Amino acid sequence: MKAIESKVLDAIRANPLASQQSLADELGLSRESVAGHIMRLTRKGEILGKGYILPAGQTLVVLGGANVDLTGTSADTFRPGDSNPGGVKQGAGGVGRNIAENLARLGNEVVMVTLVGDDSRGRYLIEQAQEAGIQTQAMVRHSEHATSTYLALNNDQGELVGAIADMAIIEQLTPEWLAERMSLLQSAQTLLVEANLPEATLTWLGEQSLNAPLVADAVSATKAVRLKPLLHRLDLLKVNRSEALTLIDEPASSDLSDEQLILRLLACGVTSVLLSLGERGVRYGDSTQQIELPVPHCDMLSDTGAGDALLAGFVHARHHIESVDTQLQFALLCAAMTLEAPQAVNTRLSATAVLQRLTETTQSSALAESES
Template sequence: MKLAVVGSINMDMTVTAERIPLKGETLRADSISRIPGGKGANQAVAMARLGAEVEMFGCVGDDDNGKLLLKNLQGAGVRTDHVRVLEGVPTGLAMITVAENDNTIVVVPGANGKVDQAYVDSISGELGKYDMVVLQHEIPLETVIYTVKMCHEKKIPVVLNPAPAAAVPEEIVDMVTYLTPNEHEAVLIFGEQKDTEDMLRKYPEKLVITQGSRGVVTCLRSGEILRVPARMSEVADTTGAGDTLNGAFCVRICAGDDIRDALVYANTAAGLSTEKFGAQSGMPSAEEVERELGGKIG
């Protein structure tokens, strides 16, 4: 299993509070932490923890955050040979409030905004060495589209996690191998007038919609709507649960699982991740997921 992630590398500044503040309201935080994050980096770490060979592609600044993030990725077993370090550009930053078993996130792109088409051209030869390329929306959308088209031409399977929410052209939906929005993102892509089951049936075993505490849903090629319930968890922090699910799904699809088994595995990994604080620090190992599933992994 060799997976490439083209995406964001952020430092998460996370505060915990009694509840999410209302508009215009000031609350006292209980704690503040600086934690490695970014949807791209999170998914790369999730994959590496689950036993895949992973390389991260993206940009960081030449600041302390950038150095710490590269060291963290390397420590998690993720290759960073082609991550570009930019002079005079700050590393991406995410400001996260965790409260009431949920979170709010504001992202400052920084160096992630410099992951452009020229950068993708410079790594195109490397991407061809991988079994799958994984993308998200925390780098410029035009770069995501450009990368999908390039991978489609090279016949490299692509998973697009369209988060944060942004419209995705229909031609790009057709080109990707898997599209993994949450419910809000699916509405933005396909329109409010579309019924969830209709959306799924149009893209069988391609469109996978995550539904938070209700689990994940897709449509099998037989036309059956497959609903995989979320794992019951003692929730400490939901940050990174979606990234864990996406990473785990990619690993198991690359390992040859069918979509049902891959989603059961991914949901289990995501549930385990919510029981620890922090996005990457809460991500489970392959051994932990296998133990939870009773060793039933293909």
């Protein structure tokens, strides 16, 4: 930042409601010069727009989808093509929204950037986000499209057997719409995106000079391909095996090892990879190391949202924990707590709760080793 821009920013911090003319008089500049500096500071994310709103220093910005989740769980063995007795519940969901809520419950300052419909479900999502601690000023109501809805069917073990996603509204998260919110994106400490976003939008993001490191969730093998134009810009990519194979143009039958998969993704320009291994746990890799850890013991009710909690937990831990091994343990425990909840996000999730379980897990492991 240039010295004169720093002076303008300091003057705004001292008096956020000052007019451009009063700032000019104070600094000995012309009003036109001050206006130009303010415009450049806004583009850089140092100012968030009207009223010279200044960004908080530790804000995580999540850009993605927000859905109303309708989840039906069979009371007995699921029978395809038949009516299955069970229960149906409504909750707030969407990959981006789930990540945002997990981050907020872990104690982070989080802004969610998304579109919802100007309908009852849209109002429900905004209210739910506010209750969870998510900042909702960038959750915008769209007058022409309905709120996204995700309909999931689970078997009696809580495992997904099929789903339908009505997410047309997310296609309205266009480059043009986001360009108007560039100051918010630039203010982020970390910017998290997901592959439900339109490919044109992800490509556009890859072309921007963003201040924050980019983190991405591949979502599914079908959607993962949308991230290809963004790979060279990603600080962290979370994928499962099928998504990773799609991104490197390998068939699903490929016999590449997990280690080789990560190396191939790193060769595409990704700085670090979080490879979800499902029941086997998770494998992390960067240019210096690869670490694999198993899933901690938990009593699973539903696997919906576990991957979102894994990524949120790891992003949180990277800001607060130095050891990568411990970061992964923290993230896995976030996922385990989500597996134990009937909804996509465990409302009991908190950094304190996770750290307590981490301590208990460490003590149990140490005791088992001493007895062996």
